[in-house]
Amino acid sequence: MRKYDALVIGADVAGLSAAAILAGAGKRVLVLECEAAPPEPIGPVYALDPVLLSQLRLSARGLRFVSRDLPLSFPEALPGISLGRDGHAASRALSVLGDADAKSWVPFRQEVHALARQLRRWWWSALEEGAADWVLERQAVKARFARLCLTGADAFLAAHFQSDALIAALLFDASAGGFHVSEPGSALALVWRAAQEMAGLEGAAAMPATGTLLWSLIKAAAAADIRCCAKVTGIVTRTGAVTGIRLAAGEEIQAPLILSSLSGGATMALAGAPVTQPQIGEARLLISLREKIAFPPARLILAEQPGIYADAHEAARAGRLAAELPMEMTAAAPDKIAVTLRPVPAFLSQEDRIQLAARAVQLLSRQVPGAAALVSGVRFAVSGTGARATLAHLLAPSVLRVKTNIAGLYLCGADAEPLACLSGRAARIAAGLALRDPALGSEPTE
Amino acid sequence: MRYDAAIIGGGANGLTAAAVLTRAGLKVLVIERAARPGGRLVTDEFHTGFAASPFADRLPAIPAEVTAALDLAVPLQTESPPHDICQRRDGALARIFAEAKVPYRHGLLARLRRALMPPLPGPAWPGQDLAARALADWPGLQAWALLGRVTDPALLGSALSLLALAGAAPLRGGLGAVGEAFIAAAASAPFRLGLEASEVVVESGRWGRRAAGVLLADGSRVAADAVISTLDLKRSILALFDWASLPPAMTTSAAHFRMGGGTARLLLALKRPSGLTAPLLLPADGEARAAFRRGAVPHQPSLLIDPVSVRDASLAPAGGAVLTVTMAGIPARLFDGAWTREKRAHLAAAALRRLGTALPGTLAALDGIHVIVPPDIEARLGASEGDLDGGQLFPDQMLAQRPGARTPLAGFYLGGASTAAGPLGTGAAGYAAALSLLADR
Numbered sequence: 001m002r003k004y005d006a007l008v009i010g011a012d013v014a015g016l017s018a019a020a021i022l023a024g025a026g027k028r029v030l031v032l033e034c035e036a037a038p039p040e041p042i043g044p045v046y047a048l049d050p051v052l053l054s055q056l057r058l059s060a061r062g063l064r065f066v067s068r069d070l071p072l073s074f075p076e077a078l079p080g081i082s083l084g085r086d087g088h089a090a091s092r093a094l095s096v097l098g099d100a101d102a103k104s105w106v107p108f109r110q111e112v113h114a115l116a117r118q119l120r121r122w123w124w125s126a127l128e129e130g131a132a133d134w135v136l137e138r139q140a141v142k143a144r145f146a147r148l149c150l151t152g153a154d155a156f157l158a159a160h161f162q163s164d165a166l167i168a169a170l171l172f173d174a175s176a177g178g179f180h181v182s183e184p185g186s187a188l189a190l191v192w193r194a195a196q197e198m199a200g201l202e203g204a205a206a207m208p209a210t211g212t213l214l215w216s217l218i219k220a221a222a223a224a225d226i227r228c229c230a231k232v233t234g235i236v237t238r239t240g241a242v243t244g245i246r247l248a249a250g251e252e253i254q255a256p257l258i259l260s261s262l263s264g265g266a267t268m269a270l271a272g273a274p275v276t277q278p279q280i281g282e283a284r285l286l287i288s289l290r291e292k293i294a295f296p297p298a299r300l301i302l303a304e305q306p307g308i309y310a311d312a313h314e315a316a317r318a319g320r321l322a323a324e325l326p327m328e329m330t331a332a333a334p335d336k337i338a339v340t341l342r343p344v345p346a347f348l349s350q351e352d353r354i355q356l357a358a359r360a361v362q363l364l365s366r367q368v369p370g371a372a373a374l375v376s377g378v379r380f381a382v383s384g385t386g387a388r389a390t391l392a393h394l395l396a397p398s399v400l401r402v403k404t405n406i407a408g409l410y411l412c413g414a415d416a417e418p419l420a421c422l423s424g425r426a427a428r429i430a431a432g433l434a435l436r437d438p439a440l441g442s443e444p445t446e
Numbered sequence: 447m448r449y450d451a452a453i454i455g456g457g458a459n460g461l462t463a464a465a466v467l468t469r470a471g472l473k474v475l476v477i478e479r480a481a482r483p484g485g486r487l488v489t490d491e492f493h494t495g496f497a498a499s500p501f502a503d504r505l506p507a508i509p510a511e512v513t514a515a516l517d518l519a520v521p522l523q524t525e526s527p528p529h530d531i532c533q534r535r536d537g538a539l540a541r542i543f544a545e546a547k548v549p550y551r552h553g554l555l556a557r558l559r560r561a562l563m564p565p566l567p568g569p570a571w572p573g574q575d576l577a578a579r580a581l582a583d584w585p586g587l588q589a590w591a592l593l594g595r596v597t598d599p600a601l602l603g604s605a606l607s608l609l610a611l612a613g614a615a616p617l618r619g620g621l622g623a624v625g626e627a628f629i630a631a632a633a634s635a636p637f638r639l640g641l642e643a644s645e646v647v648v649e650s651g652r653w654g655r656r657a658a659g660v661l662l663a664d665g666s667r668v669a670a671d672a673v674i675s676t677l678d679l680k681r682s683i684l685a686l687f688d689w690a691s692l693p694p695a696m697t698t699s700a701a702h703f704r705m706g707g708g709t710a711r712l713l714l715a716l717k718r719p720s721g722l723t724a725p726l727l728l729p730a731d732g733e734a735r736a737a738f739r740r741g742a743v744p745h746q747p748s749l750l751i752d753p754v755s756v757r758d759a760s761l762a763p764a765g766g767a768v769l770t771v772t773m774a775g776i777p778a779r780l781f782d783g784a785w786t787r788e789k790r791a792h793l794a795a796a797a798l799r800r801l802g803t804a805l806p807g808t809l810a811a812l813d814g815i816h817v818i819v820p821p822d823i824e825a826r827l828g829a830s831e832g833d834l835d836g837g838q839l840f841p842d843q844m845l846a847q848r849p850g851a852r853t854p855l856a857g858f859y860l861g862g863a864s865t866a867a868g869p870l871g872t873g874a875a876g877y878a879a880a881l882s883l884l885a886d887r
Contacts, residue, residue: 036483038481227635290814
């Protein structure tokens with residue numbers, strides 16, 4: 001007789017979603033959180049999984065959004081160019097940059113979305129192992145994918161557009177997941193983003209109202225047990241299968257299934273694999289202001305030249321901060337701005353953090369004059385992606401990204417997605433696989 | 447799965463009980479309706495960059511026995527009351543803990559034995575003598591003993607509130623830091639967050655009825671051999687049970703228990719320090735007491751102004767300051783309806799008027815304000831009428847006159863603020879409940 005069917009490491013968005021699905025299926029779940037309380041997520045949600053949203057009834061449980069379907073914008077001309085879903089409106093906005101770019105926008109969107117439509121099969125039938133084969137066996141698609149697999153995102157965009165400012169803004173999405181923007185295959189990251197935009201119920205990015213995402217997930221996962229201040233120090237395995245976890249206090253908890261919202265590298269290190277230090281990460285900041293400011297409902301990308309991505313990437317690999325960093329700003333509330341910076345080193349010292357915060361505030365005050373004087377606090381979160389995003393990773397079906405080579409151990413965090421995305425989709429797939437895991441059926445729960 | 451104990455409420459008492467029971471090897475589940483454990487031990491950002499603990503700034507001291515049992519290491523600045531008061535309080539706590547360790551049997555034989563040989567009345571309680579004294583005899587402590595309480599210091603028996611003196615203040619991170627220490631101590635107990643306990647399940651056995659688990663708001667049932675409720679007496683007895691399943695004496699005494707309530711708080715974010723370095727008390731006048739009795743918003747409420755960011759710099763950004771204002775004698779229910787936005791604004795304006803007169807220039811530096819009235823405390827903490835003491839601290843409701851940890855219902859324990867240990871120390875009630883549960887097993 002065992003106490004728990006499944007253990008979930010981390011009470012973040014991914015961990016709580018996975019716990020909610022498993023507990024909803026009548027399984028006994030324990031979530032282990034190393035902080036004193038489930039942490040509040042910072043920044044926008046990318047492509048929140050629509051299946052998850054409806055399955056967990058998050059809207060009924062209090063999830064509210066400050067803004068949905070955030071367009072990408074960049075401050076080339078005042079009041080800035082905003083690229084939303086409406087291709088013609090975007091094209092009109094781009095005419096400030098020149099006719100050529102304005103004309104290229106719609107064909108570019110069509111190309112990217114046509115490919116993304118092929119990727120949709122991965123989003124919806126993610127539990128099928130052969131999904132990738134199905135996509136790649138169609139000749140027309142195969143040729144286009146094959147070309148993208150050899151193209152860097154910067155070269156792909158340069159073939160379409162002339163304006164550096166536009167290319168630099170669009171590259172921000174391609175740099176997610178630790179990609180080098182010139183790396184062959186990074187062009188596929190743009191397609192992946194387009195697929196997220198199509199599949200996510202709230203558009204590509206939406207900003208939840210403060211606290212409501214965490215609260216609705218906690219309500220959804222209310223049937224699961226949560227342990228706070230419980231730091232996991234090891235995953236116990238026997239003959240290639242999971243048997244439980246070990247906590248910092250020396251206690252061991254047995255369960256046949258473990259879902260980890262940590263990165264793949266960190267999870268495998270817990271299971272005894274050699275520790276691979278992630279090199280590239282992204283930093284998320286939440287800048288609090290004393291007064292409400294006018295900030296457009298958009299993802300404002302601040303990156304002036306396409307070249308700064310390569311520089312920042314090389315600096316991050318060397319473990320330092322580049323002189324200029326691409327960043328994305330979104331209003332989390334009328335008096336709170338969420339900032340995402342990448343690529344940055346996966347481990348940031350206190351000085352680095354202060355420097356990042358200072359830079360973000362400086363650039364914010366360039367957008368909103370006088371904002372620097374209003375800043376009253378900055379909250380920080382760094383995630384190391386471990387530069388796992390490779391071509392193979394992008395094209396692998398979700399099942400393979402979620403599974404590990406240890407039976408019963410699944411990855412459910414944002415890191416199980418090739419591109420940084422808080423969608424909870426990996427959690428849904430991992431929980432779905434875990435429910436089908438034969439280890440569950442072998443023994444009744446106490 | 448069957449737990450050895452289900453604990454309702456994840457505040458200091460619930461966490462203490464969970465920590466003690468898990469250390470004794472029991473399987474425990476803590477049920478908390480908020481998104482995070484900690485109860486009143488939280489620090490909230492009430493205005494961007496400014497944080498404060500919304501419900502209180504100070505705590506009754508954590509009893510030494512609890513600190514030792516939980517290995518707590520919280521840096522607290524303790525303004526201890528005079529030695530004789532401390533001695534009475536510690537004596538009362540020692541007696542509660544000692545009684546908790548003596549097993550109590552609900553069985554037929556034990557009941558017969560008690561009927562034939564009723565227990566002899568024990569010695570007087572330490573601190574019982576305060577029931578005949580007035581708070582006015584301790585002018586130096588008056589401010590702290592009156593903190594948010596509706597007591598006339600001239601009244602005989604008002605000195606009892608000295609036992610519940612909140613003198614311990616965290617040096618960093620507000621009460622949330624203390625909460626985290628308690629959560630860390632209870633790290634091996636699982637929580638159910640975001641879910642309210644709606645009913646205690648009572649089962650009839652051969653030797654009488656006993657608590658057998660908790661029904662949760664989503665309809666699921668947690669089976670447990672014992673239940674500890676850290677809610678106050680009214681909610682524990684009147685809200686969690688089918689009344690017919692309880693001995694009538696239990697429901698009647700809970701119904702007759704009087705809640706004190708009457709605390710409202712203002713959290714003020716200031717652009718520059720107010721110049722105040724020590725807490726300042728502006729006592730109530732006759733008008734405020736009359737307003738309380740009438741159930742009206744007072745024009746001249748009593749204020750205790752505490753410059754919390756002077757002691758704990760982490761609460762305010764550089765250059766800023768946080769002042770908390772604790773008001774006593776604010777009716778939980780108004781004679782003319784609910785606490786509307788206008789009435790809150792009216793109360794805040796009345797308090798700020800007094801504060802502005804006492805501390806000139808402070809209002810000009812005001813950046814943000816957060817108002818907490820008794821219904822807010824009731825809504826967020828589940829404390830009936832917003833009473834953080836779990837009941838009025840009057841002679842008929844203190845020490846031996848308060849409910850103990852054990853109840854006439856076997857397997858059901860009270861570990862909340864309404865018990866004898868509740869107001870005396872932080873976590874003390876949960877500790878006593880856990881000790882009783884362990885002794886009775």
